């Protein structure tokens with residue numbers, strides 16, 4: 001009787017040990033799998049980043065060839081029309097180069113030149129901002145960038161406004177220097193989500209076609225001229241009050257002819273050319289200050305996929321007058 005009892009206890013003990021050992025083994029295996037996956041992700045992330053940075057070198061090479069081939073920049077050139085699409089070990093790499101000087105550089109406003117302000121106001125009006133909304137954001141933008149602490153009229157905002165924000169832990173100071181990234185606008189008085197959406201700084205889509213609308217604004221580290229060979233319709237319209245939607249479309253079809261109808265590509269060779277063209281369509285004495293036919297600032301969007309890892313790297317490149325480009329900023333995920 002006693003011996004049978006002892007056998008039973010031994011059996012239960014043995015079963016218990018087996019169960020414990022199995023549980024421990026499963027725990028170790030799961031831990032190991034997570035560890036392997038985590039290491040895999042880290043390695044893939046590093047690889048994706050290195051490939052994206054390699055795309056920058058490819059872009060710099062393309063921009064040098066472009067510089068040596070011609071002195072103007074337009075949308076039918078190879079740097080723009082040939083996107084990079086490469087199969088790389090374990091994944092893919094896509095790269096796209098865009099011109100940044102076709103866009104309105106918000107830092108141009110820091111110069112407080114009447115012409116830039118007028119162009120900005122026209123652009124905002126075409127984006128359906130009310131004149132009060134425009135006045136508000138122009139004043140607070142100017143205060144954000146200028147070195148002083150004097151508010152622009154009633155709408156401006158300096159340190160005292162930002163220090164007095166309702167949540168004390170969120171209080172901050174005005175930058176009092178040029179913008180360094182479009183996302184900085186979120187900190188500035190008046191730039192609500194609604195305004196950022198109208199300005200297409202937050203992604204916006206065409207309500208009829210559902211397609212993403214092109215971006216119109218950028219932030220570059222200095223005053224820049226607008227390239228009339230790459231500016232989208234909305235920016236062209238902002239250049240002169242007489243440039244209507246129809247005229248802007250006309251400028252685009254003359255400039256990007258080949259894209260639209262297979263005709264000759266006839267970008268503007270000089271700003272004077274553009275002025276003459278405007279005269280030919282009855283826009284006399286247009287102010288062509290701060291316009292250009294070439295570009296120094298470009299953006300590269302490199303998308304890399306390796307295994308489960310996806311990376312979106314945005315790089316700003318500046319090309320000098322010898323055609324050599326340097327990367328001046330990088331951001332991941334968003335512009």
Ligand SMILES: [Ca+2]
Nearest residue numbers: 066070072073
């Ligand atoms: Ca070129």
Ligand SMILES: [Ca+2]
Nearest residue numbers: 143146147148
């Ligand atoms: Ca200021």
